[in-house]
Each structure stands twice: as structure tokens, then as C-alpha cells.
Amino acid sequence: MADLSIVATENDLDEDTKDVSGIEGWVMTRVKAWEDHRNTTYSERWNEYYRLWRGFWNAKDKSRKSERSRLITPALAQAVDATVAELEEATFGGGKWFDIDDNFNDPNKADIAMFRDSMREDLNDAGVPQAVAEIFMNGCLYGTGIGKVVVQENEKRQLIADYIAGTEIANADSTLDVAVECTLVPVSPFDFVIDPTARTIDDALGCAHITEVTRHSVQAKIDSGIYDPDAELGGFTDTVVGGKSHDKLLMSENIRDQDKVMLVEYHGLVPREMLPIELEEGEEVVELFDEDDEEGEGMDEDDLVEAIVTVANGTTLLRAIANPNIMKDRAFVAYPHERVPNQFWGRGVMEKGFNPQKALDAELRGRIDAMALAVHPMMGIDASRMTRGGNYGVSAGKNIFTNGNPNEILSPIQFGQVTQATFSQSGELERMVQMATGAMDSATPIGENRRNETSSGMSMIMSGSIKRTKRTLANIERMFTKPLIHKCAWRYMQYAPDRYPVTDIKWKVLATMGQVARELEQQNMAQMMQTVPQESPAFWMLMKGMYENSDLSYREEMLPLIDQLMQDSLKKQQAPPQDEPLVAIKKQEIELKAQIDQAKLQLEAKKNDSEAQNRLQKLQFEYEKLKLQEKSIILDARIALAAQEQDSNVTIMQMGVSELQSRRKEGKSR
Secondary structure: EEEEOOOHHHHOHHHHHHHHOOHHHHHHHHOOOOHHHHHHHHHHHHHHHHHHOOOOOOOOHOOOOOOOOOOOOOHHHHHHHHHHHHHHHHHHHOOOEEEEEEEOOOOOOOOHHHHHHHHHHHHHHOOOOHHHHHHHHHHHHHHHEEEEEEEEEEEEEEEEEOOOOOOOEEEEEEEEEEEEEEEEEEEEEHEEEEEOOOOOOOOOOOEEEEEEEHHHHHHHHHHHHOOOOHHHHOOOOOOOOOOOOOHHOOOHHHHOOHHHHEEEEEEEEEOOOOOOOOOOOOOOOOOOOOOOOOOOOOOOOOHEEEEEEEEEEEOEEEEOOOOOOOOOOEEEEEEEEEOOOOOOOOOOOHHOHHHHHHHHHHHHHHHHHHHHHHHEEEEEHHHEEEEEOOOOOOOOOOOOOOOOOOOHHEEEEEOOOOOOHHHHHHEEEEHHHHHHHOOOOOOOOOOHHHHHOOOHHHHHHHHHHHHHHHHHHHHHHHHHHHHHHHHHHHHHHHHHHOOOOOOEEEEEEEEOOOOHHHHHHHHHHHHHHHHOOOOOOHHHHHHHHHHHHOOOOOOOHHHHHHHHHHHHHHHHHHOOOOOOOHHHHHHHHHHHHHHHHHHHHHHHOOOOOOHHHHHHHHHHHHHHHHHHHHHHHHHHHHHHHHHHHHHHHHHHHHHHHHHHHHHHHHHHHO
16 A cells, blocks of 8 residues: 655655754754643643543542542533534535535536546545544544545455356456545644644644554555665654653553654655755755754745655654645644634633533532441441450441440441532533533433423523534634545545546535534424415425425435425415406406496486486496406316316325335335
């Protein structure tokens, strides 16, 4: 398995670079300083976050010297798990977690769609969603999620059918294919250092991935020519760079020093003069530094070049090459779970809920210690009147020998009862964990907060939680997912142009609602549907929204049916057709209305004229008759339209039911 993101040639390495004072010395000096700053500022707190999440007790976590209980409550760990689950659901819940914005003037959309679908399939096969989930966990624990994009050649076996000549019988066989694969490696903050003055990876002078790897894997790359063939690994040492405290406790001590290598992979700017280059005939290396400026402290930006430098055990240079990527971008992507102004390292769930978690642990540990004093029997004994060498521990059915009256020598000691107020206090502290983290799975008792009994109160809590999740999703989209997709696309276009043609495209991330947000929206739409009549188009719009937010297996089949029903409902809202009989009646109404007005004027002129009065009554009767005819025509038209629409609805539902039944039959036959 070859690493294609960094490919070395014979001219990439020079004898001068093997000296510790060369480029590896320049890199390791800065890496060591950056790591010291990181460890001094964050390492101790990160280790405590890790212990709280795993439930590992440490003597440093005591809140008082007399504390004996080692209980670690799961409130904060539960908040972390709930937040990570919500982020994963929001990112990958819809299945399609990224898309492409094609050029508006591009008439051919099929080529971009093939590019998108192929890349989505390749990233899923390479395990990128699983790596992103682990990065989300690191972001919640330590405040910053970091990943490294790696391109490699991967050998995959595919099952094929080997048909026997002249028959239709096939034997199972396999073929070996070599394909370019772009993967994402989760990087723990304990394994990563960066320029402390930087706010993002692109702003930094450089950054480095520090990790312990197996010796044989490094030796294999040396033998294959990826690393310097003349490099000598020597013995393992971590004196130049520090280790990872929690990893050392769990993993590193179980690996022999002879079988591992401390590998430092630096991505960033280096002095151009120190980087080995291949010179064309007649070219010379320009001196960038003065004789008194040996380390290049006075260099300007033109003297620096993007490079990748790999150092083993702090002293052995394995590789030093210019950045081979076409966009000259660094392989790392990172996001803060919650942005801290003017800082690269962010603020995670553990940091936000740290103080209420410590208070909750102290409260329950104190209760357990008090229960030990109140529940377990203790005795006060007159030591001068006890037998020598006796065991005075108290247990059921035990005999205690005394030199005298036991009632005068032995006396039980009672420290009182444990107060029930600690339960109320612990419930309030759990609520504080929820307030700090915004996680919705905190198990605050209903009796401690009456707001939790009402649906409106829970809706208010859920709304606040969803707003916090949207903030985090915005950070992830802007600073992690979009750069990740772009970097993967560039590398596929560079190293696999046969499958990914070079094109300038814009990517967008399809971050959907998380599970909590879906449940809240479903509840709101269900309440609105109760206030909307079923024949209204708004009813079917709400119904469509509920189906879109659901995870039903037949969701895609139902959405077109709902669209048809919504269109039919819109037709019902339109006025009935103005056919010819109705138009004729309207004209007669207008004429009769004019005649009635004229007859009224004549009757007013001749108040006692019976002939004019009879004529007015006759006209009014004719007018009322026309109005009844008009209403009858309108009613008949509406009845006919309703019957037609009912027939169409029945037909549509029958078609949907038959289609579902056919799909189920196909599934059973398979």
C-alpha cells in the first residue's frame, strides 16, 4: 500500500539533510516549542476530560483529602454521547451528506452528477463517515476535531464468475484491482501540534502530526523508496517530543521500544535553501541567509516554501519534499466545536460541563462516604478491659470477649442519618450539566423541575438545544466538511484523472436536522394539522413535510401521491367554470336589474298606479327566479367536480397500494 500524497525521488534527498542541524533540526526545534506550549496550556485538563469520559478515577481528582469514594457520575459522558449522536444524525442522517453546485450556464448536468455519485461512493467505501464520527468525538471531548487527508493505492479483490467452456456453469474466482483511495485519518489533539500564534491551519507557519507507529511499517516504506533508502532508524526515543499521557497509560507501555518509531510529519513552510531540490543544468542555489543568520530567523515570506518533512525518533530525516498537491494545500482539516476568540483550540462539551460535573461527583461521593459512616456499625471499646490479640471487628453473630461487663466496655457509635437533601441537590447539578452542555439526554428528575412535566416546557428546552447544535453544525460545515470535500476532490482529480476529470466545481454540504430537531418539528406540524381543514392545500403541505422528516421505508413512494392530492386540493379552491348557461343568466340579471330600477322610478312618480306596481312585482319575481337558477347551476358544477376529484383520489390511492404490494412481493421473492 503506497502513499501517493507524498512521493519521493532520488533527487528529493540530499546528504546534507541527514545532519540534525539541517532541515530536520529546523523543524524539530519548532515542533518541540509548539508541543511544550500545548502541553503547558491544555494537556493536564485534556487528560482529566478523558478520565471523566472513560470513568477512570485518579487521585488528582479528589475534591478533599478525606474523600474515599471513587464514583464518577455519567452525566457529562452522557452529554458527550448525545451530542456526538446528534451531529452524526445531522451530517449523515439523510444518506447524501454532500452535493455539487454546478455552473448555472452548463447545459450538461449529467457529468457533474456522475462525478458526485462516484466520489460519494468512494468516500463511503474508504470509511470517511466512520472517521468523521471519531473526529466529532474528539471535538466534543477536547474542543477541536482534526483529520488528515491521505491518498494511497489500495488493492481490492472483486468476485468474478469463471464460466466453464461450453456450459453455463461458473466457478467463483477473484481479481485484484489497484485503485487510488482518498481516506481520512482522525488525529487526536494529543498527536497534533501547531503554531500557537495561528488561528487556522492555513494561517500557521506549520503543523505536525506526532504519533507512534510500528517499526516494520516505516522500514517497508524505506525499502520501497518512499522514505530515504539510506535512512537509519536507530533506537526509539521520545525525548525530543513528549508523549500522549492517556495513550501511554493504555497502549504505549505494552509495545516494546524496539518495535516502534516516534514519527513526526510536518506540513508547512520551510526555508527554501534547506529543502533539497533538483537543479537544472546551469542553475545555482541562491544564498538566502547571511553568514550570521544561520537559522534563517531574518528570512521573509519569499524565502519560505510549502513542504512536507518526515522525521523519525526526533533525529532521522526520512523525507523532505516540496508540497506535491496541485493546490499546494495542507493535508489537515480542523474545526472547533465552539469557537474561542483568537484561538485555534476550541471549547468542547467536556469543558462546558466540567465544573457542574465536578460538583456532582463531589456531592455524590460525599453522600457515599456519609452512608459508610451511618450504615456500617462501629463500636467504642475500653481497650484496657479487652482480651489480648482479639479481633474487634463487628459482624453479625460474632462473639467478643471482654474482661468485665460488656455494657460498660462496649458502646455502639452512631453518626446519624444521611440527609435526603443530597438527592435534590444532585438533581439540580444534573440540570446544570444540561444547561452547560445543551445536551437533551440529561436525566433530571421531574420532581426537581416542574417545567419538565409540560409539553411546552420540553419544547422550550428542545428549542434551545437545537439552536446550540445548529451553531456547531455551522462551524463543522464552514471549517471542516467543505474543506474536506474540496481536498478529496482535488486529490482524486490529480491522482485518478481517468475517473475524475479536472473541472472547477463548487461543493455544498447537505447538513440535515438531527433526531431531536426532527421530533420537535414533527410535533409542531402534527399540532398545526389539527387546525387546518383536510380539504385545504395547507393540510397536504404539512403532511408532505411529516413524510419528508420521517424514516419510513415507503417514504419516496408516498411523496408523489401527496403532491397529486395537493394539486387536486388547489383545484377545489378555484371558482367553478363559467359555462354558457351561467353567462346568459348573468346577462338577464343585469337587464332585469335595470328594468326593476326603471319601474321603481315610475312607481315613485305615480304612487297610486296599480299597473306600474304589478309590473315591478313581476320583474322582481323574474329576478329571484334567475338567482335560483344561477345557484342551481353552480351547485351542480361543484358536485360534478367533487365526484371527479373523488374518483381520481381513489385511483391514485389504489395505484399506490398496488405499487406497495408489488414491491413487497418482489422483496419476498428475493
